[in-house]
Amino acid sequence: MAGSRGYVNRRLHSLLGVVPIGIFLIQHLTVNFFATRGPEAFNAAAHFMESLPYRYVLEIFIIFLPLLFHSIYGVYIAFTAKSNLKNFGYFRNYMFMLQRFTGIITLIFIAWHVWETRIAIGFGWADLNYQLMEGILTDPFFFWFYIVGVISTTFHFSNGLWSFFVSWGITVSPRSQRIMTYVSIIVFVAISYVGVRTLIQFAYGV
Amino acid sequence: MSEEKNITFIITRQDDPNSQPYEETFEIPYRNNMNVISALMEIRRNPVNAEGKTTTPVYWDMGCLEEVCGACSMIINGKPRQSCTALVDQLDQPIRLEPMSTFPINRDLAVDRNRMFDSLKKVKAWVPIDGTHDLGPGPKMPESKRQWAYELSKCMTCGVCLEACPNVNSKSDFIGPAALSQVRLFNSHPTGAMNKSERLQTIMDAEGIMGCGNAQNCVESCPKGIPLTTSIASLYRDTAIESFKSFFGSDQRV
Numbered sequence A: 001m002a003g004s005r006g007y008v009n010r011r012l013h014s015l016l017g018v019v020p021i022g023i024f025l026i027q028h029l030t031v032n033f034f035a036t037r038g039p040e041a042f043n044a045a046a047h048f049m050e051s052l053p054y055r056y057v058l059e060i061f062i063i064f065l066p067l068l069f070h071s072i073y074g075v076y077i078a079f080t081a082k083s084n085l086k087n088f089g090y091f092r093n094y095m096f097m098l099q100r101f102t103g104i105i106t107l108i109f110i111a112w113h114v115w116e117t118r119i120a121i122g123f124g125w126a127d128l129n130y131q132l133m134e135g136i137l138t139d140p141f142f143f144w145f146y147i148v149g150v151i152s153t154t155f156h157f158s159n160g161l162w163s164f165f166v167s168w169g170i171t172v173s174p175r176s177q178r179i180m181t182y183v184s185i186i187v188f189v190a191i192s193y194v195g196v197r198t199l200i201q202f203a204y205g206v
Numbered sequence B: 001m002s003e004e005k006n007i008t009f010i011i012t013r014q015d016d017p018n019s020q021p022y023e024e025t026f027e028i029p030y031r032n033n034m035n036v037i038s039a040l041m042e043i044r045r046n047p048v049n050a051e052g053k054t055t056t057p058v059y060w061d062m063g064c065l066e067e068v069c070g071a072c073s074m075i076i077n078g079k080p081r082q083s084c085t086a087l088v089d090q091l092d093q094p095i096r097l098e099p100m101s102t103f104p105i106n107r108d109l110a111v112d113r114n115r116m117f118d119s120l121k122k123v124k125a126w127v128p129i130d131g132t133h134d135l136g137p138g139p140k141m142p143e144s145k146r147q148w149a150y151e152l153s154k155c156m157t158c159g160v161c162l163e164a165c166p167n168v169n170s171k172s173d174f175i176g177p178a179a180l181s182q183v184r185l186f187n188s189h190p191t192g193a194m195n196k197s198e199r200l201q202t203i204m205d206a207e208g209i210m211g212c213g214n215a216q217n218c219v220e221s222c223p224k225g226i227p228l229t230t231s232i233a234s235l236y237r238d239t240a241i242e243s244f245k246s247f248f249g250s251d252q253r254v
Helices: A005-018 A021-037 A039-050 A055-079 A091-122 A130-137 A140-167 A174-204 B036-045 B114-122 B143-152 B160-164 B177-188 B192-203 B217-221 B228-245
Strands: B006-013 B022-029 B073-076 B079-082 B095-098 B105-107
Touching (some): A021 A140, A021 A174, A039 A130, A055 A091, A130 A174, B073 B160, B160 B177
Parallel strands (some): B006 B095
Antiparallel strands (some): B006 B022
16 A cells, blocks of 8 residues: 555554454444343344354454454554643534543453453353353442443443544545434444443342 | 733743752733733843742743744643744733643753754755756746745744654654655655655654544644645555555565
8 A cells, every 4th residue: 555654554553443443342232232122132143243253264254353353553652642622622522532532441441351351251251141141240440440441341332433523534525524423323322222231130130 | 090900821841851840920010912921031031930039031042933933832721832922911820831741841931852853854844956057947837835844844843743642752752744745745746856755764653654543633733734634644645555555575675
């Protein structure tokens, strides 16, 4: 591709956040939402995902590698910014700093979440079923840890979607960017509901 | 005459580029319709600080005194702006003056904005027409385009957008919104567009267009109301197209 390495890295960072990571996020929250139909429905859906053909290839190339690149490069981007909210308290500036802040929170959350579920299952320390998540989320500390983690993730994705539309030259005019702000708010509320509703199901069984 | 009213200035000063900054307070007599520059001139005329000690006059840069040259930018009560159009009557007291922090400081409130001029050279912010013979009149520009291009041409390289940008700091080499907007201006010019690809290639970097984080403080702060974020978004589109066109190597260069 034309442009320097810095250019390609940034473009890749922006692309990977939506395709495939954003798509995976929505798929993941959707499959988990089966829990609201009861343990059997969740187990059946989880088992279906678990038994997809060439699962390791899918996991490595759709989830792990893009996520690693996006998070490591993202930490670098986050720490090259200098907050100036005190003198420039504009909406977009708040979004800018929140995007970096939630990126770090999300990284911590996902690292813990992957360790506790996928890695634990991989080593045979746990089984992938409704009871695994129920066991984690009935602990109030972890329930709130997951609430913060999930909302931080959905915010980072929704606001990232807004930046994605700017960075790829889709929304150029101030009006289109404003409309996209409303769209990203709707996306944020919708997928946060899906995520939080699932957590409540696991924690309280309702 | 009614009783004398004073205005207080707290000024961040620095004696030379390498020394430590310090604050100094000044009380100066109020006059009608003062701006920050006329107040600074008053301090220069009578360089006595609030403690009554004679000090060195405060140094600052200025040029046109009508907000078109960009030389007198400084941070006034927390916001970067031109001191010539900062009217004392509209400012909260005490008035705090600081030099802009993203630039090297020459002395007191005067900063070195050379990095901005270097960026303009880097992106070739001009229309190359020099040659050995008369090239004749250039192609015409549509009026609708001229109107928005004129807005972009109001940039006076004052540095306010760089000061407002959270991504322009000592940890990053981002060239800032001003030079990027000039790329859009000269790419929109019918003759300037002959170097469009070249200009785009120079900004296709983390120091260039990719240094932007869409915090959009620049467009909120620009004293000339230049649609900087629209320029940047438009360049995002142009560079995306440029990279798709040359993804497997450009057919224009082989």
